[in-house]
Amino acid sequence: MNREEMERQRRRRKARIKKKKRQARIRGVVLLIVIVVLFAGAFHKLKSLAGNGASGVGGNQIEWFVLKNMDALNPKRAYTPQEIGNLTNNIINDRIEIRLAKGENHITRASDYAYDAGEISDIIQGKREYTGKKKIAFLTFDDGPNHKITPQILDTLKEKEAHATFFVVGKSVGEKNRDVLLRELSDGHAIALHSYSHDYHKLYPGRVANAAAVEEEAKKTQGALQDILGKNFHSGVWRYPGGHMSWQGLEAADSKLKDLGISWIDWNALTGDAEPASRRPTTAPGLVEFLKKSMPKNDDASVIVILMHDAETKQLSADALPHVIDALRDDGYSFGILK
Known part of the structure; x- marks a missing residue:
């Protein structure tokens, strides 16, 4: 060399x-x-x-x-x-x-499109007049979180630049789903309460509300979320499993929730993804069509709260979501979250 x-x-x-x-x-x-x-x-x-x-x-x-x-x-x-x-x-x-709006159920940058759940509930019940100029749709998903359907929902929302409120079941909140909950927040969504057990017999024995059980489950779910998201987290939004309209004697339970700084809210539109099998849509276009037929046919349609689900069995809901968002946008809706 x-x-x-x-x-x-x-x-x-x-x-x-x-x-x-x-x-x-x-x-x-x-x-x-x-x-x-x-x-x-x-x-x-x-x-x-x-x-x-x-x-x-x-x-x-x-x-x-x-x-x-x-x-x-x-x-x-x-x-x-x-x-x-x-x-x-x-x-x-x-x-x-990921910085929380203090004492809220969303991060600070989501504040611009976060609406008081109590006021929206009154609007969709006809107790309050909506004076806004734009049409608002609230996409809501019950029964999560999980690693099967919830991430698919989040992917679609991110791709479509839309936001939603996730009504979580307390027994599913914990370390195993920490990443999903954090992503719900960081992507600009809101997290709401949907009981701890989702047990109709415990919450509504004889179809009559057990106010003490409702209060206990609201506190337990809030606490489970705070263990994951920090003590500054507070969700002021509750949805009764089965819906408020389905049960009797809820006045005392409503009062208990109010004392905890929580408002309940139902819905005035739905995709039918949890309807009985005899009338539940079986295709993504079918869910969109069901939604359109369920929407109010008068001025109240300016504000719609849409019931959907992100339970592990709701693959069709995840598949239909892009079409739902597109249909709502075509009708002139923007998307808000509930606080």
Whole structure:
């Protein structure tokens, strides 16, 4: 091997060593970012536990968002300073995006399209006149969360740039569905209460409301959500399993909910995805057609609250949702959430 070839090999070795050192430095910077953000999250959580009223969610939520951004990181390639900067900005932005509106059931940036559930309930019952100028549709999904249907619903809502309110069952709220709940918030949706057990016999023995059971289940579901989303989370929205119109003697239960800062709401339109099999649509177009026929035929149609479901058995609802959103937009509706 001549001297010139030896020199070329030496330069190549030197370049490889330099590249490895650069990669190691960049990986070190990324690791430092992660450590700093995780530490900040843990510190924030400690502050929250100390009861100092800090806003936003706790350290575990921030950690989840950091890991989400780290998913695409390839340890075998070098990252430019600009790429590292973008990663850092994404982590910071995600922390901002998940920040709760204090004492609410949505994040701060969703406030512009969040409407008081009590007022909307009065409007769809004909107790209050709607004085707004735009048509508003409230997409609502009962019986989640889960990892089968709820993520499909969220994917469609994101793609279509629409928002919804998720009425969750308390017994399904926990660590196993933490990621789904966090995504519901971070994507700009609202989370509402749909009892803890969804047990008609417990809530309405003899078809008459048990006010104490309703109160207990509202508190348990709220507490389960706060364990995941932080003590600043508060949902002021409740839907009775089966609907308010289906049961008797609800006055005392309504009063108990009001004392907890919670309003109940039913619906004035539905896709029929939970109707008895004899009249339940079996195709996505059928669900859309059912919805159109169920909508109010007078001025009240300016505000519609639509009943749908995201239970694990509701694949057809997930399939139909893009068509539902398109049909509503074609009719001039914008989408709101309930708070």
